[in-house]
Amino acid sequence: MSVKTPSRLEKILAAGNLAVTSECGPPRGSDPEVITQKAELIKDHVDAVNITDNQTSVTRMCSLAACIRLKLMGLEPILQMVTRDRNRIALQSDILGAASFDISNILCLSGDHQSFGDCAAGQNVHDIDSMQLIQTVRRMRDEGKFIGGDDIKRPPRMFVGAAANPFADPFEIRVPRLAKKIAAGVEFVQTQCIYNLAKFEAWMKQVVDRGLHEKVHILAGLTPFKSAGMARYMKNRVPGMDVPDEMVKRMAGRPKEDQAQEGIDICVESAQRLKEVEGVAGFHVMAIEWEEKVPEIVERAGLYPRPAAA
Amino acid sequence: MIVADRKPMEEVIEEIRDFKNILVLGCNECVTVCEAGGKKEVGVLASALRMYFLKREQEGSPAVSISEHTLERQCDHEYLEEIRQDMDRYDAVVSLACGVGVQFMAEKYNDTPIYPGVNTCFMGATEERGVWTERCQGCGQCILASTGGICPIARCAKRLLNGPCGGSTAGSCEISKDTDCAWQLIINRLEALGRMDEYETLSPLKDWSTDRAGGPRKVVREDLKS
Numbered sequence: 001m002s003v004k005t006p007s008r009l010e011k012i013l014a015a016g017n018l019a020v021t022s023e024c025g026p027p028r029g030s031d032p033e034v035i036t037q038k039a040e041l042i043k044d045h046v047d048a049v050n051i052t053d054n055q056t057s058v059t060r061m062c063s064l065a066a067c068i069r070l071k072l073m074g075l076e077p078i079l080q081m082v083t084r085d086r087n088r089i090a091l092q093s094d095i096l097g098a099a100s101f102d103i104s105n106i107l108c109l110s111g112d113h114q115s116f117g118d119c120a121a122g123q124n125v126h127d128i129d130s131m132q133l134i135q136t137v138r139r140m141r142d143e144g145k146f147i148g149g150d151d152i153k154r155p156p157r158m159f160v161g162a163a164a165n166p167f168a169d170p171f172e173i174r175v176p177r178l179a180k181k182i183a184a185g186v187e188f189v190q191t192q193c194i195y196n197l198a199k200f201e202a203w204m205k206q207v208v209d210r211g212l213h214e215k216v217h218i219l220a221g222l223t224p225f226k227s228a229g230m231a232r233y234m235k236n237r238v239p240g241m242d243v244p245d246e247m248v249k250r251m252a253g254r255p256k257e258d259q260a261q262e263g264i265d266i267c268v269e270s271a272q273r274l275k276e277v278e279g280v281a282g283f284h285v286m287a288i289e290w291e292e293k294v295p296e297i298v299e300r301a302g303l304y305p306r307p308a309a310a
Numbered sequence: 311m312i313v314a315d316r317k318p319m320e321e322v323i324e325e326i327r328d329f330k331n332i333l334v335l336g337c338n339e340c341v342t343v344c345e346a347g348g349k350k351e352v353g354v355l356a357s358a359l360r361m362y363f364l365k366r367e368q369e370g371s372p373a374v375s376i377s378e379h380t381l382e383r384q385c386d387h388e389y390l391e392e393i394r395q396d397m398d399r400y401d402a403v404v405s406l407a408c409g410v411g412v413q414f415m416a417e418k419y420n421d422t423p424i425y426p427g428v429n430t431c432f433m434g435a436t437e438e439r440g441v442w443t444e445r446c447q448g449c450g451q452c453i454l455a456s457t458g459g460i461c462p463i464a465r466c467a468k469r470l471l472n473g474p475c476g477g478s479t480a481g482s483c484e485i486s487k488d489t490d491c492a493w494q495l496i497i498n499r500l501e502a503l504g505r506m507d508e509y510e511t512l513s514p515l516k517d518w519s520t521d522r523a524g525g526p527r528k529v530v531r532e533d534l535k536s
Contacts, residue, residue, distance in 0.1 A: 084468070088515070110475050113467050113485050124468065131472040132515050147515065165476030170497055173474075173509060180472060180510050192476060239477035239484035 005141070007104040007159035008076045008309040009048040012282075013188065013217040017307045018275065019282030021078065021190065021219060022294050023050035024070075026061035035066045039075055041291040045298040047306055048076040048105055050190070050284070054085065057117025064094055068101050078161065079103050082111025087127040088136070088147050095137060099156030107161040107190065108133040131184040134160055138185035160185060164218070165192040166203035167242035175206040182215045189216055190284035193223040193234070196242040197273060204279050213279030220274045223286045224293060225263035228252040264293055264300075271301035311340035311435070312408040313442040314347060314428040319358055322404060325425040326359075329402040330372065334359070334427065335393075335415070336380035337407035344442055346428045347406025349380040355406065355427060384411025390418045397422060432464075450520025450527060456513065458499035465492035471513035 003014050012019045022042050027034035039049060049070055053063040067077035079098050081091065095106065110130040114122050128136065137160050139145050144155040162181050166174050181189065194200045200220070207213050225231045228251040235243035247266065254262045267285075274280050283303065287293050298304050326332050334356045342348025356378040363374035377400065382389045384407035402423045405412045409430040416424040432444040447464045453471070454461055463469045467485045474493030477484025481494045500506050518524065 110468050110470060112477070115467075115485050126469045127518065128515050129468070129470045129472050130475075131512060135512070136515075163476060168474065168476045169478050169480055169491070170474075170494055173497055176506075176510050177474075180512060183510065184472075184512055239479050 005104050005157045005159045006102065007048075009078070009105055009188070010159040011309040012047050012307055015307070017282075018280075018303060019048075019217070019219060020046045020298055020303050020306060021048045021050060021282070021284045022046045022291070023052060023078075023080075023284070023286050024066070024291065025052045025055055025289070026063065026066040028058070028060050030061060032069050035061070035069050036073060038291045039070055039073060042294040043073070043075055045295045045304055045306065046285070047282075047309075048078050050078040050080055050107060053080040053082045053109070053111065054117070055080075055112070057084070057112050057114045057119065059118055064098055064103075067098060067103050071101050071103060076105065077103055078105040078107050079158075080107045080109060081133065082109045083126055083128055083130060083133055084111035084114065084124050087125050091128070091133060091136065092140065092146060095140060095156050095158070096152070099154070099158065102157075104158055105161065106137055106158045107163065108137065108186070109163055130162060131181060134162055134181060134184040134186050159187055161188040161190060162186045163192065164189040165240050166194075166200050167192055167196060168240040171199075171203075174203055175210065175212070178207060178212055178216070179210065182212060186216055188219060188281075190219045191221040192240060193221045193286065194270060194274065195234070195247050196244050197270060199242060200274070201277055204277050208279045213281075217281040218279055219282040219284040220271075220277075220280050221284045221286060222267050222270055222274075222297070223288060224267035224290065224297065225251055225259070226290060227256070227259045227263070228254075230263075264297060267297050268300040271297065271303070275301070311343050311433070312410070313344045313431045313434045313444075314341050314406075314408050315344075315431055316346050316351065316355075316428055317426065319355075319362075322355070322425070322427055323359070323362060326402050326404060329374070329423075331375045331377070331400050331402075332359070333377045333379060333393075333396075333400040333403045335384070335403050335405045335407070336378070337384040337405075337411050338380055338382050339385075339407075341407055341411075341428060342380075344436070345440075347408075351406055352378045352380050355404070381407075384408075385414050387418075390414060447521075449516075449518070450524075451517060453513075453516075456508070456511070458496045458503060458505070460492060460496045460499055462492045462496065465490070465495070471516060 003010055024038040051063045051066045054060050063080050067079045070077040108130045114124050140156050144152045164178050231248045231251045234241050285294050334352050336347050336349055336352035356376050359376045367373050397419055404425050404427040405415050406427040412426045433446040434442050434444040437443050444464050449463050466473055467483050474491055478491040483489040483491045
């Protein structure tokens with residue numbers, strides 16, 4: 001895959017290196033330090049940092065502003081953008097705004113339903129969906145065209161990503177769904193947190209059998225458990241999450257004070273196993289409000305130091 | 311049909327509390343089928359209101375007269391004319407028709423206040439007695455041909471044209487275990503039809519100008535206009 005954008009993430013993946021991304025959730029307030037401090041914790045251990053877009057539909061500082069903060073620090077942000085809150089005018093407008101700061105990665109998502117957040121009485125937009133957002137960014141970049149057909153002066157140069165959830169139902173369309181995103185123009189995907197490694201490997205095998213891993217860079221999603229309680233919560237409460245019983249048992253089998261370390265160990269072991277899986281192009285380490293653990297996970301997984309982008 | 315649900319009695323009372331001669335007006339169409347505003351529901355609401363106002367009268371308030379009537383349709387000029395000769399007897403009407411009927415009444419009888427007695431909910435069908443579910447949002451550009459006859463606009467919480475999202479779990483939507491994932495239904499249907507290969511066809515950006523987004527809509531049939 002030849003490089004089409006100034007994205008460092010794209011260069012690292014194109015060179016065949018395992019990439020590492022992580023994410024920072026913006027604060028529920030306007031203090032820029034929250035985002036810059038989180039970024040400081042992980043900056044030497046990752047190639048790019050996702051900034052979430054009002055995740056779980058809870059109102060926060062906007063992803064674009066937080067991405068600009070990272071950019072000003074000299075880091076590489078990945079702008080997460082959900083189709084829940086903006087129509088096609090606002091989406092294109094924000095893409096141009098991000099491009100004006102030379103933000104060169106975007107992750108196209110539909111977003112959690114607003115009923116999960118702090119504005120359950122609000123409208124959702126969903127003028128276009130995540131696949132159509134992928135198409136839109138690619139068209140803006142590659143053809144220099146707005147959705148309406150007009151030319152864009154200085155088109156955005158963004159490496160286009162999306163999410164993939166190998167564990168949601170129905171399982172039989174999870175690979176066709178990835179194929180569909182590839183047809184829409186996606187260039188990298190970050191997967192849902194992987195706890196059921198066998199199921200992920202079964203999904204990857206189908207991906208490889210169809211040759212899809214040669215058309216898209218797949219970053220395996222990892223989130224360390226902080227506690228047995230978190231493992232149970234993820235298993236029972238988070239839609240589209242697959243946490244095997246034995247993993248909950250393993251966490252619960254440790255004394256409370258050792259559970260956090262057990263969670264990190266599981267995460268590192270998962271990374272080590274998944275590194276060997278054909279088609280895995282890197283890792284997306286989502287240490288939710290636990291960014292300080294990202295360096296340990298990356299180092300112990302043998303993913304440090306990070307390569308310099310060519 | 312248009313599915314409606316009864317407004318709480320207290321809300322209806324709040325609407326009409328200052329009037330003396332009130333007509334409760336039902337509709338013999340959709341709201342009859344979904345048991346929210348037909349002749350039977352008109353009778354039930356009128357009786358309940360009479361009891362309420364009788365009690366109030368006994369406590370010293372002026373008497374209130376509650377009349378009842380049910381039209382064949384409230385969304386039709388012809389049937390609304392049926393009650394014109396009686397309208398001067400009423401100083402307010404509680405319409406148990408859908409929002410269309412309420413508005414048509416208000417347009418027709420400009421100097422009589424018309425209050426809604428039901429909440430108009432959606433276009434849907436009867437699943438079983440007492441359970442109605444949504445099927446159509448009237449987007450004005452039907453896509454059912456490409457989705458196995460199941461509408462993701464009406465039935466997916468994110469109206470995804472290229473679903474399902476990552477929240478689909480065991481056939482249910484992420485918003486509730488009691489809500490079917492529309493895309494699971496679409497996939498089941500495509501499988502049953504032997505058309506799964508169609509799943510990978512990308513659905514393009516939708517033109518929403520025929521939807522609510524385009525402003526109030528109108529269908530004009532020149533061939534039928536007199």
